[in-house]
Amino acid sequence: MGKNGGKSISYFGLVAMGIGCMLGTSWLLLTGTWLETAGGPLNLVVAFVLCILIELPFAFAYMEAIPMLPLPGGEVVYSYAAFGSRGGFAVGWAGILMNTIVFCWVDLAAVSLLDELFPALGRTAVLYQVGDFPVTLPNLIVQLALAGAILFIQLKGANVCASLAKIATVVLLVMCAIGLAVCFTHFDPAVYASDGGLDFDFSGSMALLSLLVFSVAGWETVSKAAADATGPAARKAGAALITCLLLVTGILCLVSTAVAGCMPWREAVNRTAPFADVLVGLTGVPAVRVLFLVTAFVGAVGVMNSTLYSSAQMLYGLSRFGLVSERFSALHPKYGTPARCIWFTAAFVVLTPFTGKLLFLPLINIASLATVVMWVMSLAAVLALRKSHPDWRRPVSMPGGRITAVCGIIASVFLAGNLLVPFSPGALSPLEYALAAALAALGLALYHFRDRTLSDAQRAQRILGGREKTP
Template sequence: MSSSSTINRAALRKGIGRAGFFCLAFGAMIGVGWVTAMGPWLQTAGPMGAAIAFAIGGLLMLFIGFCYAEVTAMLPVSGGEVAYAYKAFGTSKSFLVGWFLSFGYLSVSAFEAISVGKILSYLFPAIDKWPLYAINGETIFGSHLLLAFVFVALITWINYVGVQNSIRFQVYLTIVFLLIVVSVGAIGFWEGQVSNLQPLFAQGADNTVIGGIIAVFATVPFWLVGFDTIPQGAEEAKDSVTPRMIGILILVSIVAAVLFYILLIFSTSMVTDWPSIVGSDLFTAKAFELAFQSKFLVNGILVAILIGLLTSWNGFFLAGSRVLFAMGRGKIIAPAMGKSHEKYKTPYNAVLFSGIITFISALLGRGAMIAFVDVGSLCIAAAFLGVSLSYLRLKTAFPHQSRPFLAPGGKLTGYIAMVGSLLILLAITLPNSPAALKWPLEWAILLALSILGTIFWTVSKQSREATSLEERDYLILERFK
């Protein structure tokens, strides 16, 4: 039996402070959905329906967040959910949670890579050059793929050379983003008309009021996921950031993001007759352009879009690479994923792998954007279910382990989070659900993810079986085992 003192456990550099953790989570959550998906939200559910969907989804995320806050403070190690599921249920369940979560994150990364071309083509229509092929009726331009490659390379490089650079990048951009968006939102409320909110709920031949709310609610995990980037970086927290503070920051970031989305839904809907432009690309920018005829205001929104895209992308990219790193370091998958760069102390192989997967996914183009939202929501909801179950199991199996943060409600909180996660999964998978995965693209992406996971699990069998329980405990849990 190996002694933990002789095991080489790859270490990551500590460099994330309180502001860094908040901006990591909030910046990941705000993204570009408030622009690229605002039209579909309103078309599906209307302003009030979309706000209700986010309020209900936000409340559910808060219960899930309580579970995260307790187990993250209990086990502040890289990879978060991988460690919780491992301690609660063992290696195979840990892999399932980690695999779905990492690709939930990378689906967001792919969404952002595709969005770069869409946003810049709105600014500069002339960049739509070199049409190559079409998917779901959307043409994929060579120029967009080139942009995706450049930005993927940038995000990959930032995360390759050190967490301090990544967090500094995140904090500065989040501050600028908030300055712009808060100003735009305030203008919308000040100059907008309450009468423009009508109709409050959208309904038509294809959906009812309740159906519209459910359809938006089912995607809320995708738009609010990001608070769980904090657990991925917990091991890289500065000494001044206590485990309890990490748990609190998870909850603060959820509340801030829910308020952000709801306020922007109302602010944007108030500035113009929203049903008349609901099919427009970049709905938020279009609404303010028509309302104020101000190029400066629209350009400000477009700058905020790009910043939100980068903060979201950077946060999820960092988180996804940490989940893969944690599984590799624990020898659940290929140990190469668990290596730390000698100079930068970053999970460089996991970072490079994440960059490659992101760019390959971006090849599917705009026609796959909603597909990545839906598949990503399923993967993330599956991971949320895993964390809820881990929370409940850890409450029972390890009642005396130190818990710097205690979730209110005890096991009841875990059961609510579990049921909520199951409801989201059912909304996405049941055939007659308004938010069900669509054939063939969305199911094809999910199938490809499952096949790739099976390959990773199978190929890693030898190294996994050669690792003793004591060694894996130390590699994943370190001193918190």
């Protein structure tokens, strides 16, 4: 961010930002959706294994890119250095969309959690219906107030954001660990295998994989936060990123498996929070459900904090390099944070409460598409920079070398095909294509009004002037 408003982010702060962006509410709210999409718990496990195998090459590429270009903007920096203005903007806008959509989606999820805790919120003072979804005045107020609180935290600076992320991460990890210990103590293989739980259907795993790209995304947040880290934390940013990916993916898979081993999976499909319901049944304590709903709400706050931070960082990077108007580069006079970037990305959530839950699933799939664009472009940038700038200092090389590169290319084709090829299990719907096109058009408008006074040489100086380079 240029200035971070205080102390730099520690190694645990980097891990907390990544986990805070990843874990959130999906472990509690999406278990039923995952089981239904996969068509059973065995298909779900296969999908999670595929998800890790597919995402690891991209994560390894980030391990090389972060210490090579530890500058604000993350993926914007990598793609600009490799592909110029258009490449930098494309990946930057994809990253902004992904994080902003997650921010909006989690704001909706947070209200869903509050509706479970206080049912009157979703039934009182109904303003209108959007499809089958009511929009109520209390929910509007809560969503806007929550977004406003996160916005204020962002304006305070990176260290405040990291502190909130640490609190949310500790609460989530402790509660998930306790819940998993209770569930696996009572795990019943017969329940897991019931209703065809052991029947394997690869198309079910493929369909779930599209959702998991969104659900497991967020580890790349570390690449943006690394610019606000110093010392050992900055040198270990790549390790922090891998830790986030493996830890959170493992937790999400374990939670779903634990539910399927304690409750027939088809019954879990119809539950809003099956993990909490299972724990209530095992402990006989109704208050456990409330406790886990509150925990998930804390997770939602952590995700909103981390994703808004990432969105603002990427927009700030685009502005610094003249890829959007330089007006976005203005810093807060007191805290030194990119206030206009924060305001712009947070503004999306103003529209979200008025749609009810109509765009809940479409937003997930559009975020998945934006995530794939960001990962693929970053991997391609790392490979391209090896040829165009072999003299640059690389404290960490991408593990696996050429094998990882080949696996990454295969994974890129696989993910893109699963989302874009008609009739594939995870293909976008017409509504989702329309929403994606509208958001792309907004990005093109921002790019059109970029700072055209800068030459290519000046832009190159801006992106490379702050890094150490070996001649």
